[in-house]
Amino acid sequence: MNVTRGFTGRPRVDNPGLPPGQYDAGDDWPVLSAEVTPDLAPADWTFRIDGLVERPRTWDWEQAHALPASAYEGDIHCVTSWSKFGVRFGGVSLDAFLDEVRPQAAATHVVAYSHTGYTTNLPLADLTGGRAWIAFAYDGAPLAPEHGGPARLLVPHLYFWKSAKWIAGLRLLDHDEPGFWEQNGYHARGNPWEEQRYSGD
């Protein structure tokens, strides 16, 4: 352990919800997208799932909202070290979408892509079982464009770069393909509890 002379740090809080190396950002919600925030109206938004599925399909705004509503209340964790507690997202469970397209047995991984062309890769298992959503609302209001509105992927148990903003679709694959940050040195899975920040962690 390399102790830094004279460094004490913030008061210690016994917070079992805080993954290693993270701090509580409080009310802040930093925006870290690398691209220009797109001007995307709900009427122009679509979400598609294809690849290794039985019935590929595209949902528009109305069709996606016709699926059962589902909420996430909990925490989110960004690879740049901030965590945000007690956030409230509204949307639809990804299970509801996947049930309609029926993934094939060979499907193991997913590339999620945005209307900006941003990509991120995930194991399919991280998107099922009530652990992932398409989110339309934050704290009871429409999701702001800079936070991915009108709709973003939400996978709160992984670092937040996996929760692609302005979500456009999922491609199911039988292998892993690195997305944008993953090609720029970031970890393939990004589990905050194992501090999987960078490739090799």
Next chain:
Amino acid sequence: MTETSTSQTAFAPPTAFTPPTRFAVPGRIAVSSGTATVWQTATLTEIRRETPHAATFRLAVPAWAGHLPGQHLMLRLTAQDGYTAQRHYSIASAPDDSGHIELTLDHVAGGEVSGWFHTVAEPGDEVEVRGPLSGFFAWPGDRPALLIGAGSGVVPLMSMVRHHRARGLAVPLRLLVSARGPEELIYAREYGTETTPVFTRSAPAGVPVGRLTAAHLAPLLAERPTGGWEAYVCGSNGFAEHASRLLVEAGQPVDRIRIERFG
């Protein structure tokens, strides 16, 4: 999507799946997983005050693998009880073979890491760094660069300006840098004809006061360098949204705008 390889490239697997929309910000370089994973000891060798709120910290990192202008690193401080705090910081210095790198840090109110640097740190102190990280904001010095920063958002852009100067590069480079006033302008003494400062609260006599506008961008975009500008925007989210919107409205292609936001 990685389109430019450099000697530090350790892997660059092409993505077989291409989304219907080409990504607005194709990668510039791939990052070596080796250098990104290993914590190295960095020894503080010099502190230089830049403004009342910002100072430059020069660090000796003997095994530094080298970086490209625009890249950042992760820095870690460790307390007696094992508590650690880590933050991403842009690298201010140009790549060189001095075995040193420089960071310029704002003194953030309540910031446990920047607070330590500004109130405790002195030459000889040791911290830990890992990197360089993230290739998307890197500028290898190949394309005309239009740099727009605010506050300490100028730090990664200054690495590009210094690189451009140190190598005597012929490729065009322009910097628009926004600060509250002349006393808050980081690196004020270093700027040359490539730089236009924008002052938002107070300015020297004869210089207008106000935020970045389309009028600042127009003459630069009108230069139309061969191959077009690659725009790099760095600052708070509010500034980044404002500047990137101005760029798009002025005709800069969305896929030629790279944004690094504080946070």
